[in-house]
Amino acid sequence: MCLGTSNKSFKYSLFLSFVNNTKFRLLLFGCILAMQNTIPSKQVLLKTFLTGLRRRNITNKGMTLLERKRAIKFSADLAMASVRKEAKWSNALMADLSRKFQRKTVLPSKHRHVVFRGNKVSKHKRGARQRRAAKATAIAKCIVKKREQVLRRLVPGGKCMDECTLLDETLDYLQLLKAQVDVMRSLVKALE
Amino acid sequence: MTTSRSSITEAEINELISKLHALLPEARRRGTHRASAAKLLKETCSYIKSLHREVDDLSDRLSYLISSMDVTTSQAEIIRSLLR
Numbered sequence: 001m002c003l004g005t006s007n008k009s010f011k012y013s014l015f016l017s018f019v020n021n022t023k024f025r026l027l028l029f030g031c032i033l034a035m036q037n038t039i040p041s042k043q044v045l046l047k048t049f050l051t052g053l054r055r056r057n058i059t060n061k062g063m064t065l066l067e068r069k070r071a072i073k074f075s076a077d078l079a080m081a082s083v084r085k086e087a088k089w090s091n092a093l094m095a096d097l098s099r100k101f102q103r104k105t106v107l108p109s110k111h112r113h114v115v116f117r118g119n120k121v122s123k124h125k126r127g128a129r130q131r132r133a134a135k136a137t138a139i140a141k142c143i144v145k146k147r148e149q150v151l152r153r154l155v156p157g158g159k160c161m162d163e164c165t166l167l168d169e170t171l172d173y174l175q176l177l178k179a180q181v182d183v184m185r186s187l188v189k190a191l192e
Numbered sequence: 193m194t195t196s197r198s199s200i201t202e203a204e205i206n207e208l209i210s211k212l213h214a215l216l217p218e219a220r221r222r223g224t225h226r227a228s229a230a231k232l233l234k235e236t237c238s239y240i241k242s243l244h245r246e247v248d249d250l251s252d253r254l255s256y257l258i259s260s261m262d263v264t265t266s267q268a269e270i271i272r273s274l275l276r
Binding site: 147 | 204205208209211212215229230233234236237239240241243244246247248250251252253254255256257258259
C-alpha cells in the first residue's frame, strides 16, 4: 500500500477493521483512507473507477488479459469523464466511449453542441497574417499552429474548439489525467 | 468566458499559458523557463502522451495483477471483495 511508514500499521489496521463489515461503501472508505494525498475528486474517481470495474465483471477468470485491460481502460476513461460532466473534453470522451462499445448503459452526453469552426477559420487567418507579418514571426506562428494541431488530436474533442477553449480544456483534462494516473498507481501498489 | 476570437485579450491568453506552465511537472518546467508558446505546447503534448502511455502500462499491470490475485493475501481479498 502507498502509506507513510510511521502510520502504516495504524492505517492498515483501520483498513482491516472494515473487512468484517462487508458493506461496499465501508470497504471503499478504508481503501480511500489508505491513499496518500487524497483530494475530493480523487476519492470520487476511485469510487467511480471501482464501480465501473465491478460492472464489467473484472474478476471473471474467463477474460483474456487483453479483454481485461480494455475493460480497465474503459472504466478509467469513463470515471474520468464522469467527474467532470461540464467540460467539452468530457462530453467528447463520453461520445467516444459510447461509440466504442455501443452500450446504452454509458451515460449520454449532457450537451452535444460542437463548434465545427476549426479548419475554415485557421486557413483564412493564416493567409491574412502571412501577408502582413515578417517572415520570422510567420514561421514562429506556423510552429505554434502545428503544435496546436497535435494538442487538438490529444485532447478529446479538441478538433472542434477555438484556441482559448482548447487551452482551458487542456488544463482541465491534464488535471484529471494526472489524478487518474495517481488512482491507478495506488491500486497497483495495493495489489502488488 | 469569451466566445469570439477577436475579443480574447492578450492577458487572458498569458494567464492560461502560465496556468498550463504550472501544471507541468518540475523536470519539464526547467526546459521551458521562458514559457514561449511553442515550447510550452510541445511540452504539454509530450506530457499528455507520456500520461497516456502510463495509463496504458498501468492497465496492463492491473489486468495481470487482478487475474493472478493470490487467494491468501489479505490485501488482495479486500480489493477483490471491492470488485465483486
